[in-house]
Amino acid sequence: MNEAMDALEARVHRQLNMMRDLGDQLAGIRVRETSPDGTVTAEVDGNGSLCDLAFTEAISKMSPSEFEAVVVATAGRAAHLAIARRGEMVTAFNRELAESLPGVEPGH
Template structure:
């Protein structure tokens, strides 16, 4: 009986370690995207939250509408890449979990 409990405890520790590692890797995701003209660079985290914005002087020559569209498009591209990275981590986590002994 002790052996069974030891194995259950060891499995729980392995799963906890895997989940913590996944959380750390997801929290570490940062994606930077620069607009094609180089005027705007947006950085987002794994949740798509904006972490940083960098503008060049080129934005001063844009209309407010063009600036807004470029900013939103650039940030959206960064978020899409961040979500893709997060999805890859989750898929790898799930695939690895399916291969673990029960």
């Protein structure tokens, strides 16, 4: 019985560490995307939230609608990439967690 409890405790600690690692990885996601013309750079986190926005002087030659379109498109691409990265991390975590559970097939 003691051996089984030790094995259970070790497995729970491994899984807890895996969850902590995932949390750290997700918190560390940062994606920077620059517009094709190089005028706008957006940085977002793993939730797709805007963290930084930078412009070059070339924006002064844009109309307000052009400026808006470039900012929205650039930030949108960055958010899309960040969310995709987040999804990949969660999928890898789920696969690894399933592999660590006895009697559970990955993908179920």
